[in-house]
Amino acid sequence: MIRRGEASSRGELVARTGLARSTVVQRLDLLAELGLVREDGTLPSTGGRPGARFRFAADAGVVLVADLGATHCRLAVTDLARGVLAHEERELAIDAGPGPVLTAVRTRFGALLRRAGLDSQAVVAIGLGVPGPVEFATGRPIKPPIMPGWDGVPIGPFFEDFGAPVLVDNDVNLLAIGEHAEAWPDRADLLFIKVGTGIGCGIVAGGRLHRGAQGAAGDIGHIRVAGATERCRCGNVGCLEAVAGGGAIASRLRSQGVAVEDARDVAAAVRAAEPTATAAVRDAGRSIGEVLAGTVNFFNPSVMVIGGDLALAGDDLLAGLREVVYRRSLALATRELTIVPSRLDDGLGIIGAAVLATEAVLAPERIDALAARHSALHDAADVPAIAEPAR
C-alpha cells in the first residue's frame, strides 16, 4: 500500500487495512529491516504530535531486464519502481541459439550494472522476454517457431551467477503487463493485441496475467477468419495471421507492385497515403476485428490495446477493427469497452519485464514468508509447550 501511494503513515495503514496498530507497527519494522520501506520526515500535524511518513525504498535493489526480439534486443537495469538506471538497444539475432544469445545478454547485463555504478550484489531479480511461447514455471521456450535451438532450453541457469530469481515470459505477455501497469492499473480485464509480422495477444484477467495451461494463451493469430482461404505456415487455411499479419500484407502488396519489405514498411506506406496499402490495412483491421469480436463475447474485456509495427499505420487499422468489433460483439460486452492504440513506445517490453520481476520479488506471499521466518526467530523463546512430538 505504501508502494502504491495508498497510505504513508501508521494511522493511514491502520485505517485502510483494519489491522491492529501493533500489527502495523510490527510489519513496518520488518519492511524497514528488509530495506523496503524507510521513514521520510513527518506528516503535516492534525493537532497532536506529527506522525512519521513512510516511503517505499525503490532503491533497495535493482532488476536486470531484457526484451529479446527476432533481430534486436533491449536491455536495462531498473530500480524497484521500474525507473530505468541504464539501458541499451542492440542487434542480436535470436536464431543464433540460446548459448551465444544468453551469454551476450549476461555480458551486457554486467556492463550495464557497471555503467549504473552497481555490482551484482544489488540485483534482486532478472526478467526476460522472448519472441515465442514459454513454459513460465520452468522458464523454457516451448516449440518457438522463430527460435531454432531454443525448444525446452532452461534460460535461468545462464544467469545463476547473479544469485537472483530469473523470470522468463513471452514478449507479448510482457507488453500486456507493461501496458496494464503503466496505463490501465485500475482495469482488471485487458487485452494487448500485437499486430506485427505475426499477430498475438497478451491477456490480463482479474488484474493478473493469464498464461493458460501450456503458456499458449493469446495465440489469436491462428484463429480462423470467416470466408478466408489463405494458407498459413501452420498448415491450416484462413488463419488470422495469414490474412492480416504484417508479413502476409507486405507479401500481397509486393505482388501488387508496392515496394514494402515488412510490417513497418506497410505502416509507413499507409502514413504516406499509398492507396493500395491503405485499403489492405483497413481490410486487415476488419479481419482482426472479426476475431476480436469473438474474444470480446468470450472474455468481456474492459480495454483492448492495439500495438505492434502495423499499429503504426494509425487510424486506418483501428477504424476497420472497431467497425467490426462493435457490429459483431454483444451490446452489453461493448457498453464500456475501450479500444485504443498502445500509449507507450518501443521500451514497453522492458517495462513489462521490470514489472514481472519486481512483482515477483515484492509479492505479498514472499514478504509473508520473510515475516514468518522473522517471527519464528523472535518467537523461539516463548513458544508454548505443545502436546506433539517435534518433527
Place this chain on the structure above:
Amino acid sequence: MIRRGEASSRGELVARTGLARSTVVQRLDLLAELGLVREDGTLPSTGGRPGARFRFAADAGVVLVADLGATHCRLAVTDLARGVLAHEERELAIDAGPGPVLTAVRTRFGALLRRAGLDSQAVVAIGLGVPGPVEFATGRPIKPPIMPGWDGVPIGPFFEDFGAPVLVDNDVNLLAIGEHAEAWPDRADLLFIKVGTGIGCGIVAGGRLHRGAQGAAGDIGHIRVAGATERCRCGNVGCLEAVAGGGAIASRLRSQGVAVEDARDVAAAVRAAEPTATAAVRDAGRSIGEVLAGTVNFFNPSVMVIGGDLALAGDDLLAGLREVVYRRSLALATRELTIVPSRLDDGLGIIGAAVLATEAVLAPERIDALAARHSALHDAADVPAIAEPAR
C-alpha cells in the same frame, strides 16, 4: 488447509505453512472460537505425546441455494462442505417477474430449513443462479433476454430477513464453479460449455471464475460461425446459437418432419438413432467445435466440459466438436486438453451455488478480517505509545 484435508495437526500446519508454531496455535484458537474448526481425537503417535487432530466443522452453519431456470427451479439447504441437508425441485416460471419468483423462493427456503430441523439463525450465506447475465457485485440481472421485468432489479433485498450475504450469479457460471470444485479441483483453467436451447460458457481462469468487465464473459452463443447465414434473434447473422443451439436445431428438424419440441427432444431422438437428428447434432458439434477452437487458441484451457440438454445426445455431439477443435487449434494448446461430458447430474447448479456461497463466507480475507478484529480486541491493552494523533 484443514478443510481441504491438506493438514490436520499443529505440526502439519507448521510444516506446510512455514508459520511460527505460536501463530498456528493462535489461528487455530480463533477458528475454534468462530466454530469453524474443532478438535477431534488425536493423531497416531510417532513416538512422543500424541498430537490433537483438527477437523473442519462443516456444520458450523448452512447455506441456502437456488438454481432458477426458465420454467423450473431447484432449491437446497447445504452444510459448509456442500452436503445437501434438504432439497426440492419445482415448477417456477422465471417470466412471472422478480416479485412473485423471489417471494416463492424465500417461502420455500423457510420450508426447507424447517424440514432440515433448522432455523434462520443457522444461515451464513445465500447463493442464487439465474438464467441470464448478472452484475455480480450488486446482484442485479442485466438485460437478461428470457427474464422480463428483472433488468437491474437487486435480488439481495428479497432475502434480508435471513441476515446473511446473498450472492447471485449467472447459471452457467454456477455450472462451471460446481464442475471445477467437484470434478477438476486441480485444473486451473476450465471451460464449462452449456449447450441447451442457447449456448453459453462459464470460465475458470487461474482457479477463479472469470466474469469479465460487465459480467458478460462466456457469451459464446453469438460468436460468428464461418460460412453460416442463419439469422439470430440478436439481430446478427451466423451466430453459433442460431446454427447449433438446441432451439435452432429443433426448429430445423421440425421443418424436416421430425417431431421434436426442444433440445431435450433432439437429444432423445439422437439416442433413438433417428438419422436426420443425428446428422444435425453431429453438424452442430462441428460448428460448436469451430468456435471453441478459437477459444482454445485464445484461452488455452486444460479442460473443456460439455453439458446442457443437447449434451444428453452423447457421443455424436462430442465427436463433431472434438474433430474440429483438434484440427483447428494449435498443437501446443491441445497437447493436454481434455474434452469431456459433464460428470455431474441436474443438481450441478445447486452445487455451484453452494460453492459460491461457502467460499464467500470462508474466504481467507474474511477470516483475516475476523482475526484482525479479534487481535485488536486482545491487543488493546498493550498497544505501544505511537507518536501520532488518534483519528
